[in-house]
Amino acid sequence: MRRDTDVRHAVVIGAGMAGLAAARVLADRFEAVTVIERDTLPSASAPRSGVPQGHHVHGLLALGAEVFEGYFPGLRAELERAGAPVWDWGEGLCAVLPNGTPPPTPMGMPIQTFSRPLLEHVLRQRVTALEPVTLRDGLTVTGLRTTTPGKVTGVRVKEGDAEDEITADLVVDASGRSSHLPQWLAALGLPGPRTTTVDAQVGYASRTYSYPEGRAPLPWMGVLQPLRAPDFHKGCYAILIEDNTLHVTLHGAGGTQLPREDDFLAFAKSLRGPVGDTIASLTPTSAVRRYARTLNRKIAYHRVARWPDGLIALGDSVCTFNPAYGQGMTVAALEARLLEQMLGDGRARTPLDGEAFQKRLARLTAFPWLMATIPDRAWEQQRSAWPVGAGNWFMNRLIDTVPHDPQLYTAFSGLFHMTKGPLTLADPRLLGRVLVGPRRGGSPRAAVRRT
Template sequence: MVIGAGFTGLLTARVLAGHFDRVTVLERDELPAGAAHRSGLPQARHPHGMLARGARIVEDLFPGVRAELAAQGAPVFDFGAGFATRLPYGWAPRRPVGIEVQSFDQTHLEAVLRARVRDLPRVELLDGFTVEGLHLSADLRRAAGVTGHRRADPGRTPVRIEADLTVDATGRRSRLPGWLTAAGLPSPRRLEVPSPLVYSSRMYELTGDQVPDWLVAFEMTLPPSVDRGGAAITVDGTRRLVSLVAPADELPPPRDDEALRRFAATLRSPHFAEVMERGRPVSPVYRCVVGGNLWLRYDRLPSRPDGLLVLGDAFCAFNPVYGQGLTVAALQARLLARLLRTADGPGRLAHRFQRRAARIALVPWLTATAADRGWSAGPASRPARMTRSFLDGILRRLPDEPELYTRFARVQNMVASPAVLLRPLLGRPVRRAEGCAVARLCGRVTRRHPRSPPSAGIWR
């Protein structure tokens, strides 16, 4: 059973369908037939990106998805040539880097994946169903399913659905910690690195000579010095989804169109203001809290029910400005597929999965939080300061070193280990802090779990 029919839940259902006789996907929303927005996914009105590593996994699980999205207008292009990226210390080099990516509207991606999952003979997608709690075995050692009710039922008649394996893929709004506490079980420790950013996003249509020569424009924030930025993605041949990003007290109200235009003109990249001036708005302005970084350490629970897995944002959620969430979820789905090939059954699967899923989350967590800790006025830990110092040093060099940027792009798209960023430094003495930061990013500094194998397998 999979709770949640978003991106993570759909990938998970596809994986489970190859190993179980029946897979039930439960979704609180009434799901649309095609590409339409739904209340449970407000962030779909804002730009999303899938890194090259995640796109490869999705294509492996659902062959032909990239071509299907491309037929709907979602362009496929080289990351270096198609992106116009304004880094904190200058423009990123505009040249091919050999990494293919695709920009798309999140509702179209989910619609395509949802249709594929509905066609799987072993999968039942049950929407309009609210899950209210876990159903546990008498000794509390095994998750035996869930309890809930159909939203269309005015009497909220309780329904119990049993399963050998239960997966929480409900995202940031996961209620699992509360369910565990209600059952008398320990809940996971919360690690949080907040971000004050909010989005204001709007769709624009451009025609003829209005269409710019870039497919994605991005201006990176790096607090505290660069506290505002933006993203604009190509949805199809004529439409660009523009999002302005800043702390809530700096971003103008969504209904003040003129103030938003003035705000866009203050950014270092001119591309957002150009689209807003030349394009025709075809949607309202939508405001959304970006959300910071949150890691629920299910991998470190002293005891957990067997038969219960947590994937995606319900396990570890990142500041979406950095575009890591979809790819990390895809990597975790692939991990689950690998573990299921050798597992005798769902017993003890949760323990092995959560520990290895934590290794997948480690590098994205360190890179995202290294940047976002700049929002906090409090002191940072020494490892965090080293990681931030290393990241800052690399960012300063990128505008003037195309080869280094190519390496950075590979790391950014999770197709190469952060260790490749050390190679340009080998011509001079490498400071201990730099080496320690990269080792930490690669997952090789594991004092709490000294016997854990390194996470190098993530990069294969």
């Protein structure tokens, strides 16, 4: 329920996951919230040009699903009615790891799988149904409106040839990878923020397949075969989603040529897991879509001197992860929760202390950044600093031990899904198992074979 407040209007740039989550939080505090989206949005669940990665497999981690359910009660049930299955991560995932495949391990960790367009469509309907929210699509933000360099008071917009200004007490940049915020800050005379990138040069190729009703169910709900430098150049993530569809994304790194229509099946069959044999008898329902913008990028807005009042940035505008690790949507949910906490903090300046927000957001994204960039740095040509090398060694040792140790597999899954923090592995019993390494004589379901 909205509280009495002296703040009136918030503008959110971008109607993706981060923008919708932010708008949901702002609707409880502001009299009016305007979401501005450059794309002309579809009226149903469908990919859109502003989200080129929308054609590829997306995962909502367990923590992200929990946060979204809190903001949108009944979301899981609504997605399930739309055909999105719910399953236990430990029982339903076939994880084809370099040192084997863990046996099914009940974890009590419910996961729901769906296409990115379906989730975005459902969230967009929920957000636009909120009384304070107005969504304006087909509108491009061209810059920030200011009264002085230290105060943002809205945005400049363009629709066709017409230009206009929209005033606001708070502007939220959630425009994603294509954000122009560094240039807009430069136009205000502010120093350019430092940008850090880690690019494993991973590419994706995706396709969907129809899984007919009445056919014998698959022994798994998802297949995950991760890449790992320097030996494992091929991988995949395949999940069952709505409309009895199997969504398959094939990964390639280290110069691996991504497949097209004529060799998609051959690439899948070259993997160690079951995906190739499964899709060999299924009917494709889409063309093969390729994607290669998988670099990790972090912009240090928290270090910008004289950060202007009335402005914050979040989501992929600030910190972008290689989508292979499935962290983006969950981090967007956590950033919305941070925004809610800071809006409710009576110590913050009205309507929000943007500088403090960016500092806390940097802390929030620090661990997900490490989880994504430690393995990705191993693909880069230059020699990594020793802490990165040590972290990569530890992570590889952990993943090699997981197929032989159900308790460690459960702990690692909690870490992956962000329901557990990094101190989980500080337990001496678990830490000792990782350092000792995998015990031979186990019976993982898949033998080691480099691809």
